[in-house]
Amino acid sequence: MSSNRGAAVRFESVQKSYDGETLVVKNLNLDIARGEFLTMLGPSGSGKTTCLMMLAGFEPATHGEIFLNDRPINNVPPHKRGIGMVFQNYALFPHMSVAENLAFPLQVRGMDRSEQERRIKRALDMVELGRFGSRRPAQLSGGQQQRVAVARALVFDPELVLMDEPLGALDKQLREQMQYEIKHIHENLGVSIVYVTHDQTEALTMSDRVAVFNDGVIQQLSAPDVLYENPQNSFVAQFIGENNKLTGEVTEMNGGQCKVRLEDGTELVADAVNVDGVGGKTTISLRPERIEVVPTDQHENHVEGMVEELIYLGDHIRVRMKVAGNDEFIVKVRNRGERWDLEQGQTRTIGWSARDCKALDAVA
Amino acid sequence: MTSTTTDQIGASGDGIMRAADGTPLKRSLARALRREKLRSFLLILPLLAFITLTFLMPIADMLFRSVENGIVQETIPRTVVALKDWDASSGELPSEEVFAAFQQDFTEAFKNKTHTRLGLRLNYDEPGMSGLFRKSGRKATQLEPPYREGFIDIDQDWGKLETWRVIKRASPSLTDGYFLAAVDAERTSDGLQMKPEKERIYLYLFWRTMFLSIVITVSCLLLGYPIAYLLANLPLRTSNLLMILVLLPFWTSLLVRTSAWKVLLQQQGVVNDTLVWLGIIDTTSRLELINNQTGTIIAMTHILLPFMILPLFSVMKTISPSYVRAAKSLGANDWTAFWRVYFPQTVPGIGAGAILVFILSIGYYITPELVGGTSGIFISNRIAYHISTSLNWGLAAALGTILLGLVLLLFYVYDKIVGIDNVKLG
Numbered sequence: 001m002s003s004n005r006g007a008a009v010r011f012e013s014v015q016k017s018y019d020g021e022t023l024v025v026k027n028l029n030l031d032i033a034r035g036e037f038l039t040m041l042g043p044s045g046s047g048k049t050t051c052l053m054m055l056a057g058f059e060p061a062t063h064g065e066i067f068l069n070d071r072p073i074n075n076v077p078p079h080k081r082g083i084g085m086v087f088q089n090y091a092l093f094p095h096m097s098v099a100e101n102l103a104f105p106l107q108v109r110g111m112d113r114s115e116q117e118r119r120i121k122r123a124l125d126m127v128e129l130g131r132f133g134s135r136r137p138a139q140l141s142g143g144q145q146q147r148v149a150v151a152r153a154l155v156f157d158p159e160l161v162l163m164d165e166p167l168g169a170l171d172k173q174l175r176e177q178m179q180y181e182i183k184h185i186h187e188n189l190g191v192s193i194v195y196v197t198h199d200q201t202e203a204l205t206m207s208d209r210v211a212v213f214n215d216g217v218i219q220q221l222s223a224p225d226v227l228y229e230n231p232q233n234s235f236v237a238q239f240i241g242e243n244n245k246l247t248g249e250v251t252e253m254n255g256g257q258c259k260v261r262l263e264d265g266t267e268l269v270a271d272a273v274n275v276d277g278v279g280g281k282t283t284i285s286l287r288p289e290r291i292e293v294v295p296t297d298q299h300e301n302h303v304e305g306m307v308e309e310l311i312y313l314g315d316h317i318r319v320r321m322k323v324a325g326n327d328e329f330i331v332k333v334r335n336r337g338e339r340w341d342l343e344q345g346q347t348r349t350i351g352w353s354a355r356d357c358k359a360l361d362a363v364a
Numbered sequence: 365m366t367s368t369t370t371d372q373i374g375a376s377g378d379g380i381m382r383a384a385d386g387t388p389l390k391r392s393l394a395r396a397l398r399r400e401k402l403r404s405f406l407l408i409l410p411l412l413a414f415i416t417l418t419f420l421m422p423i424a425d426m427l428f429r430s431v432e433n434g435i436v437q438e439t440i441p442r443t444v445v446a447l448k449d450w451d452a453s454s455g456e457l458p459s460e461e462v463f464a465a466f467q468q469d470f471t472e473a474f475k476n477k478t479h480t481r482l483g484l485r486l487n488y489d490e491p492g493m494s495g496l497f498r499k500s501g502r503k504a505t506q507l508e509p510p511y512r513e514g515f516i517d518i519d520q521d522w523g524k525l526e527t528w529r530v531i532k533r534a535s536p537s538l539t540d541g542y543f544l545a546a547v548d549a550e551r552t553s554d555g556l557q558m559k560p561e562k563e564r565i566y567l568y569l570f571w572r573t574m575f576l577s578i579v580i581t582v583s584c585l586l587l588g589y590p591i592a593y594l595l596a597n598l599p600l601r602t603s604n605l606l607m608i609l610v611l612l613p614f615w616t617s618l619l620v621r622t623s624a625w626k627v628l629l630q631q632q633g634v635v636n637d638t639l640v641w642l643g644i645i646d647t648t649s650r651l652e653l654i655n656n657q658t659g660t661i662i663a664m665t666h667i668l669l670p671f672m673i674l675p676l677f678s679v680m681k682t683i684s685p686s687y688v689r690a691a692k693s694l695g696a697n698d699w700t701a702f703w704r705v706y707f708p709q710t711v712p713g714i715g716a717g718a719i720l721v722f723i724l725s726i727g728y729y730i731t732p733e734l735v736g737g738t739s740g741i742f743i744s745n746r747i748a749y750h751i752s753t754s755l756n757w758g759l760a761a762a763l764g765t766i767l768l769g770l771v772l773l774l775f776y777v778y779d780k781i782v783g784i785d786n787v788k789l790g
Contacts, residue, residue: 058689078692079701091690095708104704105694156695 007031007067008160008192009055014064016050016216024050026216028064032194034159037186039195039203042213043239051213052162052196057081068160079108084153084161084191088168090145092137098124098148099133105156123151126185143174150182154189163195167202179205200240204228212236233274234360237285244291244329246284250275250359258359260284262324269300269354274361281362286352288332293319293342295351302351305329307344317342321350423768430761433539436531439482440469444535452529462528463511471505488756489541489550490530496521542762566746566763570770573743576660577725583665584672584721585714592676592713597685610673618667622734625663629653629735655737663735664725671724672717679713715782723771743767 009032016025025047032038040048053059055066057078065072073081093101099120106116124130127147137145146166153161163182167175183206186193197203203210204224212219212227212235220232231237238245248268252259258272260282268284275282295302305323312318316332319342323329331350333342342348381389437444442465450458473479483497500518507514515522533551534541544550548564549557558564591610595603613621628634636650645651653659683706691701729744736745743763750760778784 056689056693058692077697078689079695079697081693082695083693085690085693087686087690089684089686091684091686093687093690093705093709104691104696108695108697108700152694162693 008034008036008069009194010067010070011051011055012065012067014051014054014061014066016047016054016059017062023062024216025054028216028218030211030218030221032192035190035192037183037193037195037206037208039197039207039210040213041197041200041203041210041239043198046213047216048196048211048213049164052164052194055194056083056085056162082156082158082160084156084158086149086153086161086163086166088165090137090149090166090169092145092148092152094137097134097136098129098140101137101148102133102152102155105152109156119155123155126154127151127181142170143178146170146174146178147181150185154185154191158191160192160194163193165197166195167197167199175202176205182206204240212239214239230273231285231358231360234283234285234362237358237360242288242330242332244284244286244288244323244326246286246324246326246329247362248282248284250278250280250282253278257354258282260359264324266303266324268303268357270357270359271355273358275359282359283362284357285360286357288318288330289316289334290356291331291350291352293331293333293348293350295349298353299351300354301357302349304347305350307342307346307348310342310344323350426761427765428761429757430542430765431538431540432758433534433541434537435482435485436534437537439473439478440466440531442466443469443531447528447532447535450528450532452525452532455525457512457523457525458528460510460512463515464509467504467507467511467515470500474501474505484755486530486534488545488759489534490526492521493527493530496527539758542758543766545759546762546766566743569741569743569746570766573726574770576657576664576740576742577722579661580664580668580725581672581718581722583661584669585718587665588669588672588676588717589710589714592673592680595673595677596680596683607677610670613667614670618730619734621667622663622731625659625666625735626654629659629662654735655740657736657740659735659737660732660740660742663731664728667731668721668724671720675716675720676710676713679710679716683709711782715778719775719778722774726771727767 009030011028011030014025014028015023017023028047028051030051040051042048050059054061057073057076061074065074067073068076068081068083092098093104096104102120102123103116106119111119120133121130124133127150129144129147129151132140132144132148137148140148146169149166153163166182167178170178179202182193182195186206195203195206204227207224209221209223210227211221214235220227220236222230222232227236227240231240234245237243246262246268248260248262250258250272251261251267253272253275256272257269258275260268260270262268262284270284292299303323305321307319307321308327309320310317311320314335316334319331319333320327321329321331383389383392443462446462446465447458450462470479473482479497479501480494483494486493486497496519500515500522503518504515507518521527541551544556546566548559548567550559591606595606595610597603598606626633630636631650631652631654633653635653636645639645640647640650653662687705687709688701691705692698696704726742727744728742729748732740732742733745733748736742744767747760747763747767750756750763775784
């Protein structure tokens with residue numbers, strides 16, 4: 001991925017502005033490998049959909065160049081790019097049957113009839129809708145429409161498929177099911193997929209790598225587990241998964257670790273990931289499930305906190321505490337069937353390892 | 365518990381669903397809904413009354429007038445009875461009794477001053493009858509037997525078989541004469557036949573009305589489609605401004621707009637002057653753009669354009685741009701994406717707009733009257749002429765009825781082909 005050659009898609013210092021005053025995408029450099037499942041994740045307005053639209057050819061890049069298989073495509077119209085695309089609301093043609101929808105990309109390529117039928121059948125079988133060829137899209141459920149949209153984007157064997165929040169309109173259960181199906185289709189076909197979503201679960205479930213967008217910039221580009229375990233900055237830590245924030249000042253640097261003094265004077269040891277050095281402001285990021293309510297000596301950090309609220313959630317108990325002036329401090333206690341002596345209003349010592357808390361940039 | 369509940373509200377032994385108190389569920393439901401129905405009926409009652417009084421009843425009255433023919437029976441009742449025994453094809457004049465009855469009827473009609481009206485009515489069937497009745501006037505009232513010779517003395521037309529045939533033919537209280545006239549046919553002594561070539565006007569006028577309406581509808585579609593597309597796809601602020609421009613003609617008087625076209629299109633008008641100034645045409649060969657069909661088409665296309673644009677716009681507004689994008693991403697070029705994906709989805713709008721414009725134009729009156737000259741007038745202008753000038757309301761009603769029938773027929777055909785459900789006005 002470090003090499004530029006051979007990438008399926010390459011963004012080279014791409015910028016995009018709609019009004020000539022603000023940049024929606026700021027200097028984007030990104031390589032997408034062949035056969036990779038890359039997700040662009042970010043809040044709305046972060047520039048991820050704009051990137052997708054530039055790649056599809058519906059928006060011109062204001063500056064920079066996009067390469068598809070090492071071929072610059074800035075001046076290639078969308079219909080000549082050969083990229084399959086699944087749209088947010090599926091965009092199935094309502095006046096055509098499912099089979100006609102699938103035939104469309106084959107017809108415009110002048111494919112002969114028997115080949116068309118063979119491919120349509122194969123694509124429909126792939127999404128388990130073999131019997132639905134003659135239905136109109138309106139006669140299908142949301143999940144079925146979704147599958148037709150996927151089948152249509154794949155029926156002409158594109159090397160690259162773009163998906164623009166394709167599961168946004170489905171209910172939770174169906175969404176999870178479709179996530180696995182899309183993942184399996186990707187594994188079976190070996191196509192490259194660029195997937196845009198604002199749902200971090202989707203991103204973590206399906207992707208090889210996730211590009212977290214904010215403010216027109218990729219904040220971090222990593223595999224899902226790296227993203228969760230080792231966020232590079234406060235935004236990523238906050239955006240991916242649940243996160244506790246504690247703000248303070250670096251008092252001592254020690255190899256890969258640093259000492260941080262919180263605003264109330266508590267001293268913590270943390271992994272120094274993104275700090276300016278001694279005296280710099282920092283935000284400590286800490287996952288709720290890594291905190292122990294019965295700390296041992298292995299935990300470098302011991303802190304006093306007051307239990308504000310207990311919520312029973314079956315597999316775990318969610319404890320809201322006030323720690324170092326932050327009363328939104330969440331601790332997840334796994335339900336092992338033991339009775340915890342946790343009570344509302346109780347003050348107790350909690351603890352965690354230094355490697356589980358990351359000292360990141362101050363701005364969150 | 366479950367079984368008790370089932371007994372109470374479920375199907376009873378006879379298979380009828382019953383409510384908790386044992387009354388059949390259907391009756392209970394009807395009773396519950398009756399109040400609601402009554403309330404909504406009361407809400408529309410004023411409008412219903414208004415429409416019935418001012419719209420449905422006049423239309424029914426007009427429809428009836430197209431076949432109504434009481435005037436002959438009312439004015440000369442005895443003659444009508446006496447003429448029943450007369451064989452019109454015998455080649456002989458009616459008997460003395462008929463003439464006697466006629467003299468009596470005529471005298472009464474003269475007293476009531478209704479004989480000229482009857483003459484006017486019979487004149488529709490046979491030119492000259494009006495003059496005959498007027499001329500016979502007072503003299504006929506003073507006749508002494510034998511009446512036959514007396515009448516023939518007043519005017520020898522009374523001795524013509526055709527005169528009496530016309531009266532006998534016009535005797536029934538219902539007539540198809542107006543409808544026959546409206547389609548350029550007539551009933552002569554030789555039976556039903558088309559009028560002589562030179563006297564036919566209405567069929568041609570109907571044809572012209574249809575043809576021009578189709579031309580106007582097509583022009584509206586060709587001009588309106590791109591505008592509607594633009595309106596539906598521009599950013600809101602720009603499209604609002606454009607929409608005001610589209611609606612502006614709506615807020616201007618129809619008469620003003622039509623007169624403006626007169627100023628623009630006449631031979632010494634703005635358009636011709638500009639073309640001459642640009643050297644495109646010679647000043648001696650200025651275009652005739654008004655007081656003919658061209659004028660009607662131009663002015664009416666302009667006036668009816670919003671009726672095409674608005675339904676198109678409202679349909680296009682609902683078509684997500686992602687359809688065309690999807691088509692392009694699937695490999696379709698701009699034209700294919702438009703023709704195979706965008707256009708079919710606008711068909712309901714085209715249908716609605718076309719049917720609206722066509723029906724409006726088929727009955728249009730003011731504009732053809734003002735800018736149509738003689739070659740650009742519609743059937744409606746002829747109807748207006750018969751209503752207000754020739755006072756032949758029966759013929760006007762028959763023409764109107766045919767027009768109404770045509771529109772309904774087109775509506776039916778359209779429903780069969782496109783389906784009325786596919787028409788969207790918003």
